[in-house]
Amino acid sequence: MSRQVHTAIVELAGVSKSYGEVAALRGAGLVVDRGELLAVVGPSGSGKSTLLNIMGTLDRPTSGTVRIDGHEVARLSDRELSALRARTIGFVFQQFHLAPGVPALDCVAEGLLYGGRSRGERRLLARRALIRVGLGHRLDHEPHQLSGGEKQRVAIARAVAGDPPLLLADEPTGALDSRSGAVVMQLLRDLNRAGTTVVVITHDRDIAASLPREVRVRDGHIEHDADRLGEGVRA
Numbered sequence: 410m411s412r413q414v415h416t417a418i419v420e421l422a423g424v425s426k427s428y429g430e431v432a433a434l435r436g437a438g439l440v441v442d443r444g445e446l447l448a449v450v451g452p453s454g455s456g457k458s459t460l461l462n463i464m465g466t467l468d469r470p471t472s473g474t475v476r477i478d479g480h481e482v483a484r485l486s487d488r489e490l491s492a493l494r495a496r497t498i499g500f501v502f503q504q505f506h507l508a509p510g511v512p513a514l515d516c517v518a519e520g521l522l523y524g525g526r527s528r529g530e531r532r533l534l535a536r537r538a539l540i541r542v543g544l545g546h547r548l549d550h551e552p553h554q555l556s557g558g559e560k561q562r563v564a565i566a567r568a569v570a571g572d573p574p575l576l577l578a579d580e581p582t583g584a585l586d587s588r589s590g591a592v593v594m595q596l597l598r599d600l601n602r603a604g605t606t607v608v609v610i611t612h613d614r615d616i617a618a619s620l621p622r623e624v625r626v627r628d629g630h631i632e633h634d635a636d637r638l639g640e641g642v643r644a
């Protein structure tokens with residue numbers, strides 16, 4: 410019997426999600442291979458965040474299948490799912506989600522609490538991640554002492570400190586001015602070049618057009634999916 414090799418890190422098939430009467434996703438299919446950098450773009454209310462939450466295993470679909478790193482999410486217990494999420498996925502959100510009054514180093518180290526590492530190891534990895542995002546000089550700064558762009562870089566450091574293979578970013582530049590937004594996008598590109606698979610949700614057409622693959626969502630389904638290497642529509 411041959412063991413199947415999974416090059417895909419994310420595989421969604423026929424994924425629907427309803428909230429009461431509202432159909433947020435209707436039969437969405439999406440495969441993301443390891444090493445990709447892609448944009449998920451679409452108008453407000455089209456289902457982008459729902460899609461990201463399901464890819465991130467934060468939410469379960471009403472129907473359809475979700476595989477993350479080869480594991481079918483529906484077959485996992487809550488505990489197994491938390492473990493898969495902790496080792497596989499980093500999250501970045503538009504509004505940073507940094508706790509007030511917590512210095513950057515502690516904030517990033519706390520993000521590693523569920524990975525079974527010692528306190529010293531967590532602090533070392535946190536320091537490294539902050540240096541990686543260019544904030545080695547802001548380790549003791551609390552959120553109110555940081556600019557919007559710096560806050561998002563702390564959030565990115567927290568998301569990647571444990572070196573997850575997959576980074577999911579929901580409108581990461583949505584609350585930033587264009588200059589800070591460009592710095593954050595460059596950082597995401599650098600992380601991708603170093604090996605992380607990166608999915609960026611955006612309603613910014615320019616950002617979407619600047620990435621190697623663009624997935625367009627409309628009314629809860631994938632309307633268009635193409636990369637820029639001449640392979641055309643993928644789904």
Ligand SMILES: Nc1ncnc2c1ncn2[C@@H]1O[C@H](COP(=O)(O)OP(=O)(O)O)[C@@H](O)[C@H]1O
Binds near residue numbers: 451455456460
């Ligand atoms: N928790 C929820 N409860 C009820 N409706 C929701 C919930 N989350 C999303 N929706 C609805 O699902 C649709 C898609 O939302 P969302 O995925 O947030 O879209 P987007 O991120 O593209 O703006 C919208 O109509 C939204 O109002």
Ligand SMILES: [Mg+2]
Binds near residue numbers: 457458459
């Ligand atoms: Mg959204």
